[in-house]
Amino acid sequence: MAKNALQAQLLKAGLVDSKKAKKLSKQSQHAKRTGDASNIETKKALAEAQAKKIEKDQKLNQEKQQILEQKTLHANIIQMIKQHQIKETVTGTENDVSYQFVDQSKIKKIHVTQKLYDQIVAGHVVIARLEEGYALLPRPLADRIDAKLEGFIVVSNDKSDTELDDDDPYAAYVIPDDLMW
Template sequence: MAGSLQDQLLNIGVADKKKSKKAKHDKRQDATKSRQARKSGVKATPKEIQQQLDKARQDKQQKDLALNQQRNSERAEKALVADVRQIIVTQAVEIPKEAEVAYHFEHDKKVKKLYVTDEQQKQLTRGQLAIAIIDDGYRLIPDKMAEKIESRLANMVIRIQSESVSEEDDPYADYQIPDDLMW
């Protein structure tokens, strides 16, 4: 019968490999700590070693807990983005291929252009439609869906708010500007 008792127990199936590896690992760590203590000239008592081990375990548990919280928050963020993507894809208003009206809007401090139909342009200016950002592209969605998405992830929606200038300060208030004016 060659081999250690531990190997024999593993062979007959009484013990499992995980526990065996953990026991060997703990034994090596204890031996290393005692060697280091001897080198430094300080004799470590078993009580001190146990305190160090307990502290190391507590530190590891705290790190694991923080890592788990981070992973959970990342999962929640991914789920939220997936949910918003699903809303955008299912509720998107189709822009026909023959849309010729260029609608200009601001995104990330840059002016972007989206080709829409005349009716869609009017709905955008009235605030009935909003622009959703998805996969580096843009889709039109109803304003109610935009509110829902904005409450979850505000950076995925561009809502056009009609800016009304107060009539007292507006020097051009007497002049009529047509709604369908194209620049």
């Protein structure tokens, strides 16, 4: 008598006789009891699959940890900017000066006092991106932020960044940084 449905179907179809079916079932039972080589191979394959799964899980955990660290660093930098931003910006008074700069190929404008304007031009104050707007930061803090994570500093008028080429035909014609648009 057949032990499973497939053996029963094969017997009914006449593809396998009852002697062969009994022999095959006895062989499979014997292999199960004695732990044949096929059983050892399946154990090895199972162990390899588990090792691969553990390695894959560790890799995913590392990626998640890196993403979490990036988010934490980003939040810390935003908090630093909010805490240390210069709040002397003015809006709509007679003494304000508009400072225009380029951010992601768009011209932006902020209104500041003349003193802040001079500090921005001199490079002592830096304009940083803060969520939807901009913040003014002291130069040392901006350098620390830029060292940790780039992308926050929008305007940094550093005199050492402008290196002149020896072959530049327009080197004698200096363009002032404080040019009003």
